[in-house]
Amino acid sequence: MSQEVGVEEVAEAMFDLVKQTHGKKNLKPMDLIKAMIQKFGDDRCSKPLCKKAIRELIDGGRCIYSYIGGSYVTLPPEE
């Protein structure tokens, strides 16, 4: 079995995806999880790992949860 990818690497890839889609498409946590599993492969990336990565992005303040009809992971508003 391949070695599992690190939380930081997944978080970084998620952050890049949120940045790329900012203003074009809102992403739900599950959208991010599916994208990461597709990117890294399900042998290296799991749902629990992705949840940890989302938590790291949110707790670190790089992303926030926003409510726009449903709950999404987005960039924080610009000051």
Add this chain to the structure above:
Amino acid sequence: MSQKERKTPLVDELEKGPWPSFVKEIKSVDNPKAKDLLGVLERSYQDKIGHWKHGGLVGVMGYGGGVIGRYNDLPDEYPNVAEFHTLRVNQPSGWFYTSDVLRKLCDIWEEHGSGITNMHGSTGDIIFLGCSTEELEPTFAALTELGFDLGGSGSCMRTPSCCAGMARCEWACYDTMGLTHDLTMEYQDELHRPPFPYKFKFKMAGCPNDCVASVARADLSIIGTWRDEIQIDQEAVREYANSSELNVLEDVVERCPTGCMRYNGQLEIDDENCVKCMHCINVMPKALAPGKERGATILIGSKAPIIGGALLSSVLVPFLEMEPPYEDLKELIEAIWDLWAEHGKNRERVGEFIQRVGLGNFCDEIGLDVAPEMVIQPRTNPYIFYEMDTADY
């Protein structure tokens, strides 16, 4: 126009009469937010539209739920309620408080917010109405210092709620408060960090009376039941029969929805045909009681009308023992969440998801064996289309 000069003749009409008035309550609050709140309401009555919008980017650090952003669309006219966010505070199971802690909660809210609450909201949470964005974090910090936390909102697991169960009621077939507390602790992540396509609600009812209306309002309804015979005290039944308060034949036996009772000096119940409507137990509480082999029926899929129309729950598991640590229940919950979170559409409740994919397929995917008791309501056909190899019943 200054605060004092603002007239609210339409709103004032709702102050008249002997009953409690929300207008009177709001007017009594010594806070400029309260005055502007009534001003916006007066304007809404005049214009016949609500001057509010909700959603957005408000919250506390790390959480994706618990704060519902509220803004009025006339901020220049009503600046004190330009931001008037709602805070949902996770209530204790069964809504038990000391008067002391209620005072402290109110002190926090008077210091940081409008001082107005409509506790409890229909979600079950303590509701603080009217927080500005800059006061969200200080309010949250004060609440956590008091031992409270925010509840759920958005696409989170919503704050689980329950009836008072064994703390206040003789009919509770399982410890609703214990289960509610356990699920709240177990699923903190799902409560605060929205992982789902849309909201997911648990409501725990101790018996089929379903005082928390879980069958109509919860994505997963956990309703206490029993699977042996109703306990009968024949002497107490005869006391009811001999009293002038109750006609056992007319008021009990003939009102049994399945006609499974007979009385001829001795009450007989065909328990296999009892649908647990609770009527006989409710009207003869001294004579009848739920059976001794108790647990819960798990139902899935109810919701209020938002988006796709109202749904009632359908039976998913006819009987499940409800003892800590509730491993079977949690295994079921997590299987449901995994499937729905991955395949549900945005803003699709689990009941709507099931309608789309079919309940038979849904059960198949979560690995739940079919049972003939899986019905939408008693005395209807099961929703499972049985294959020959599963039709052993």
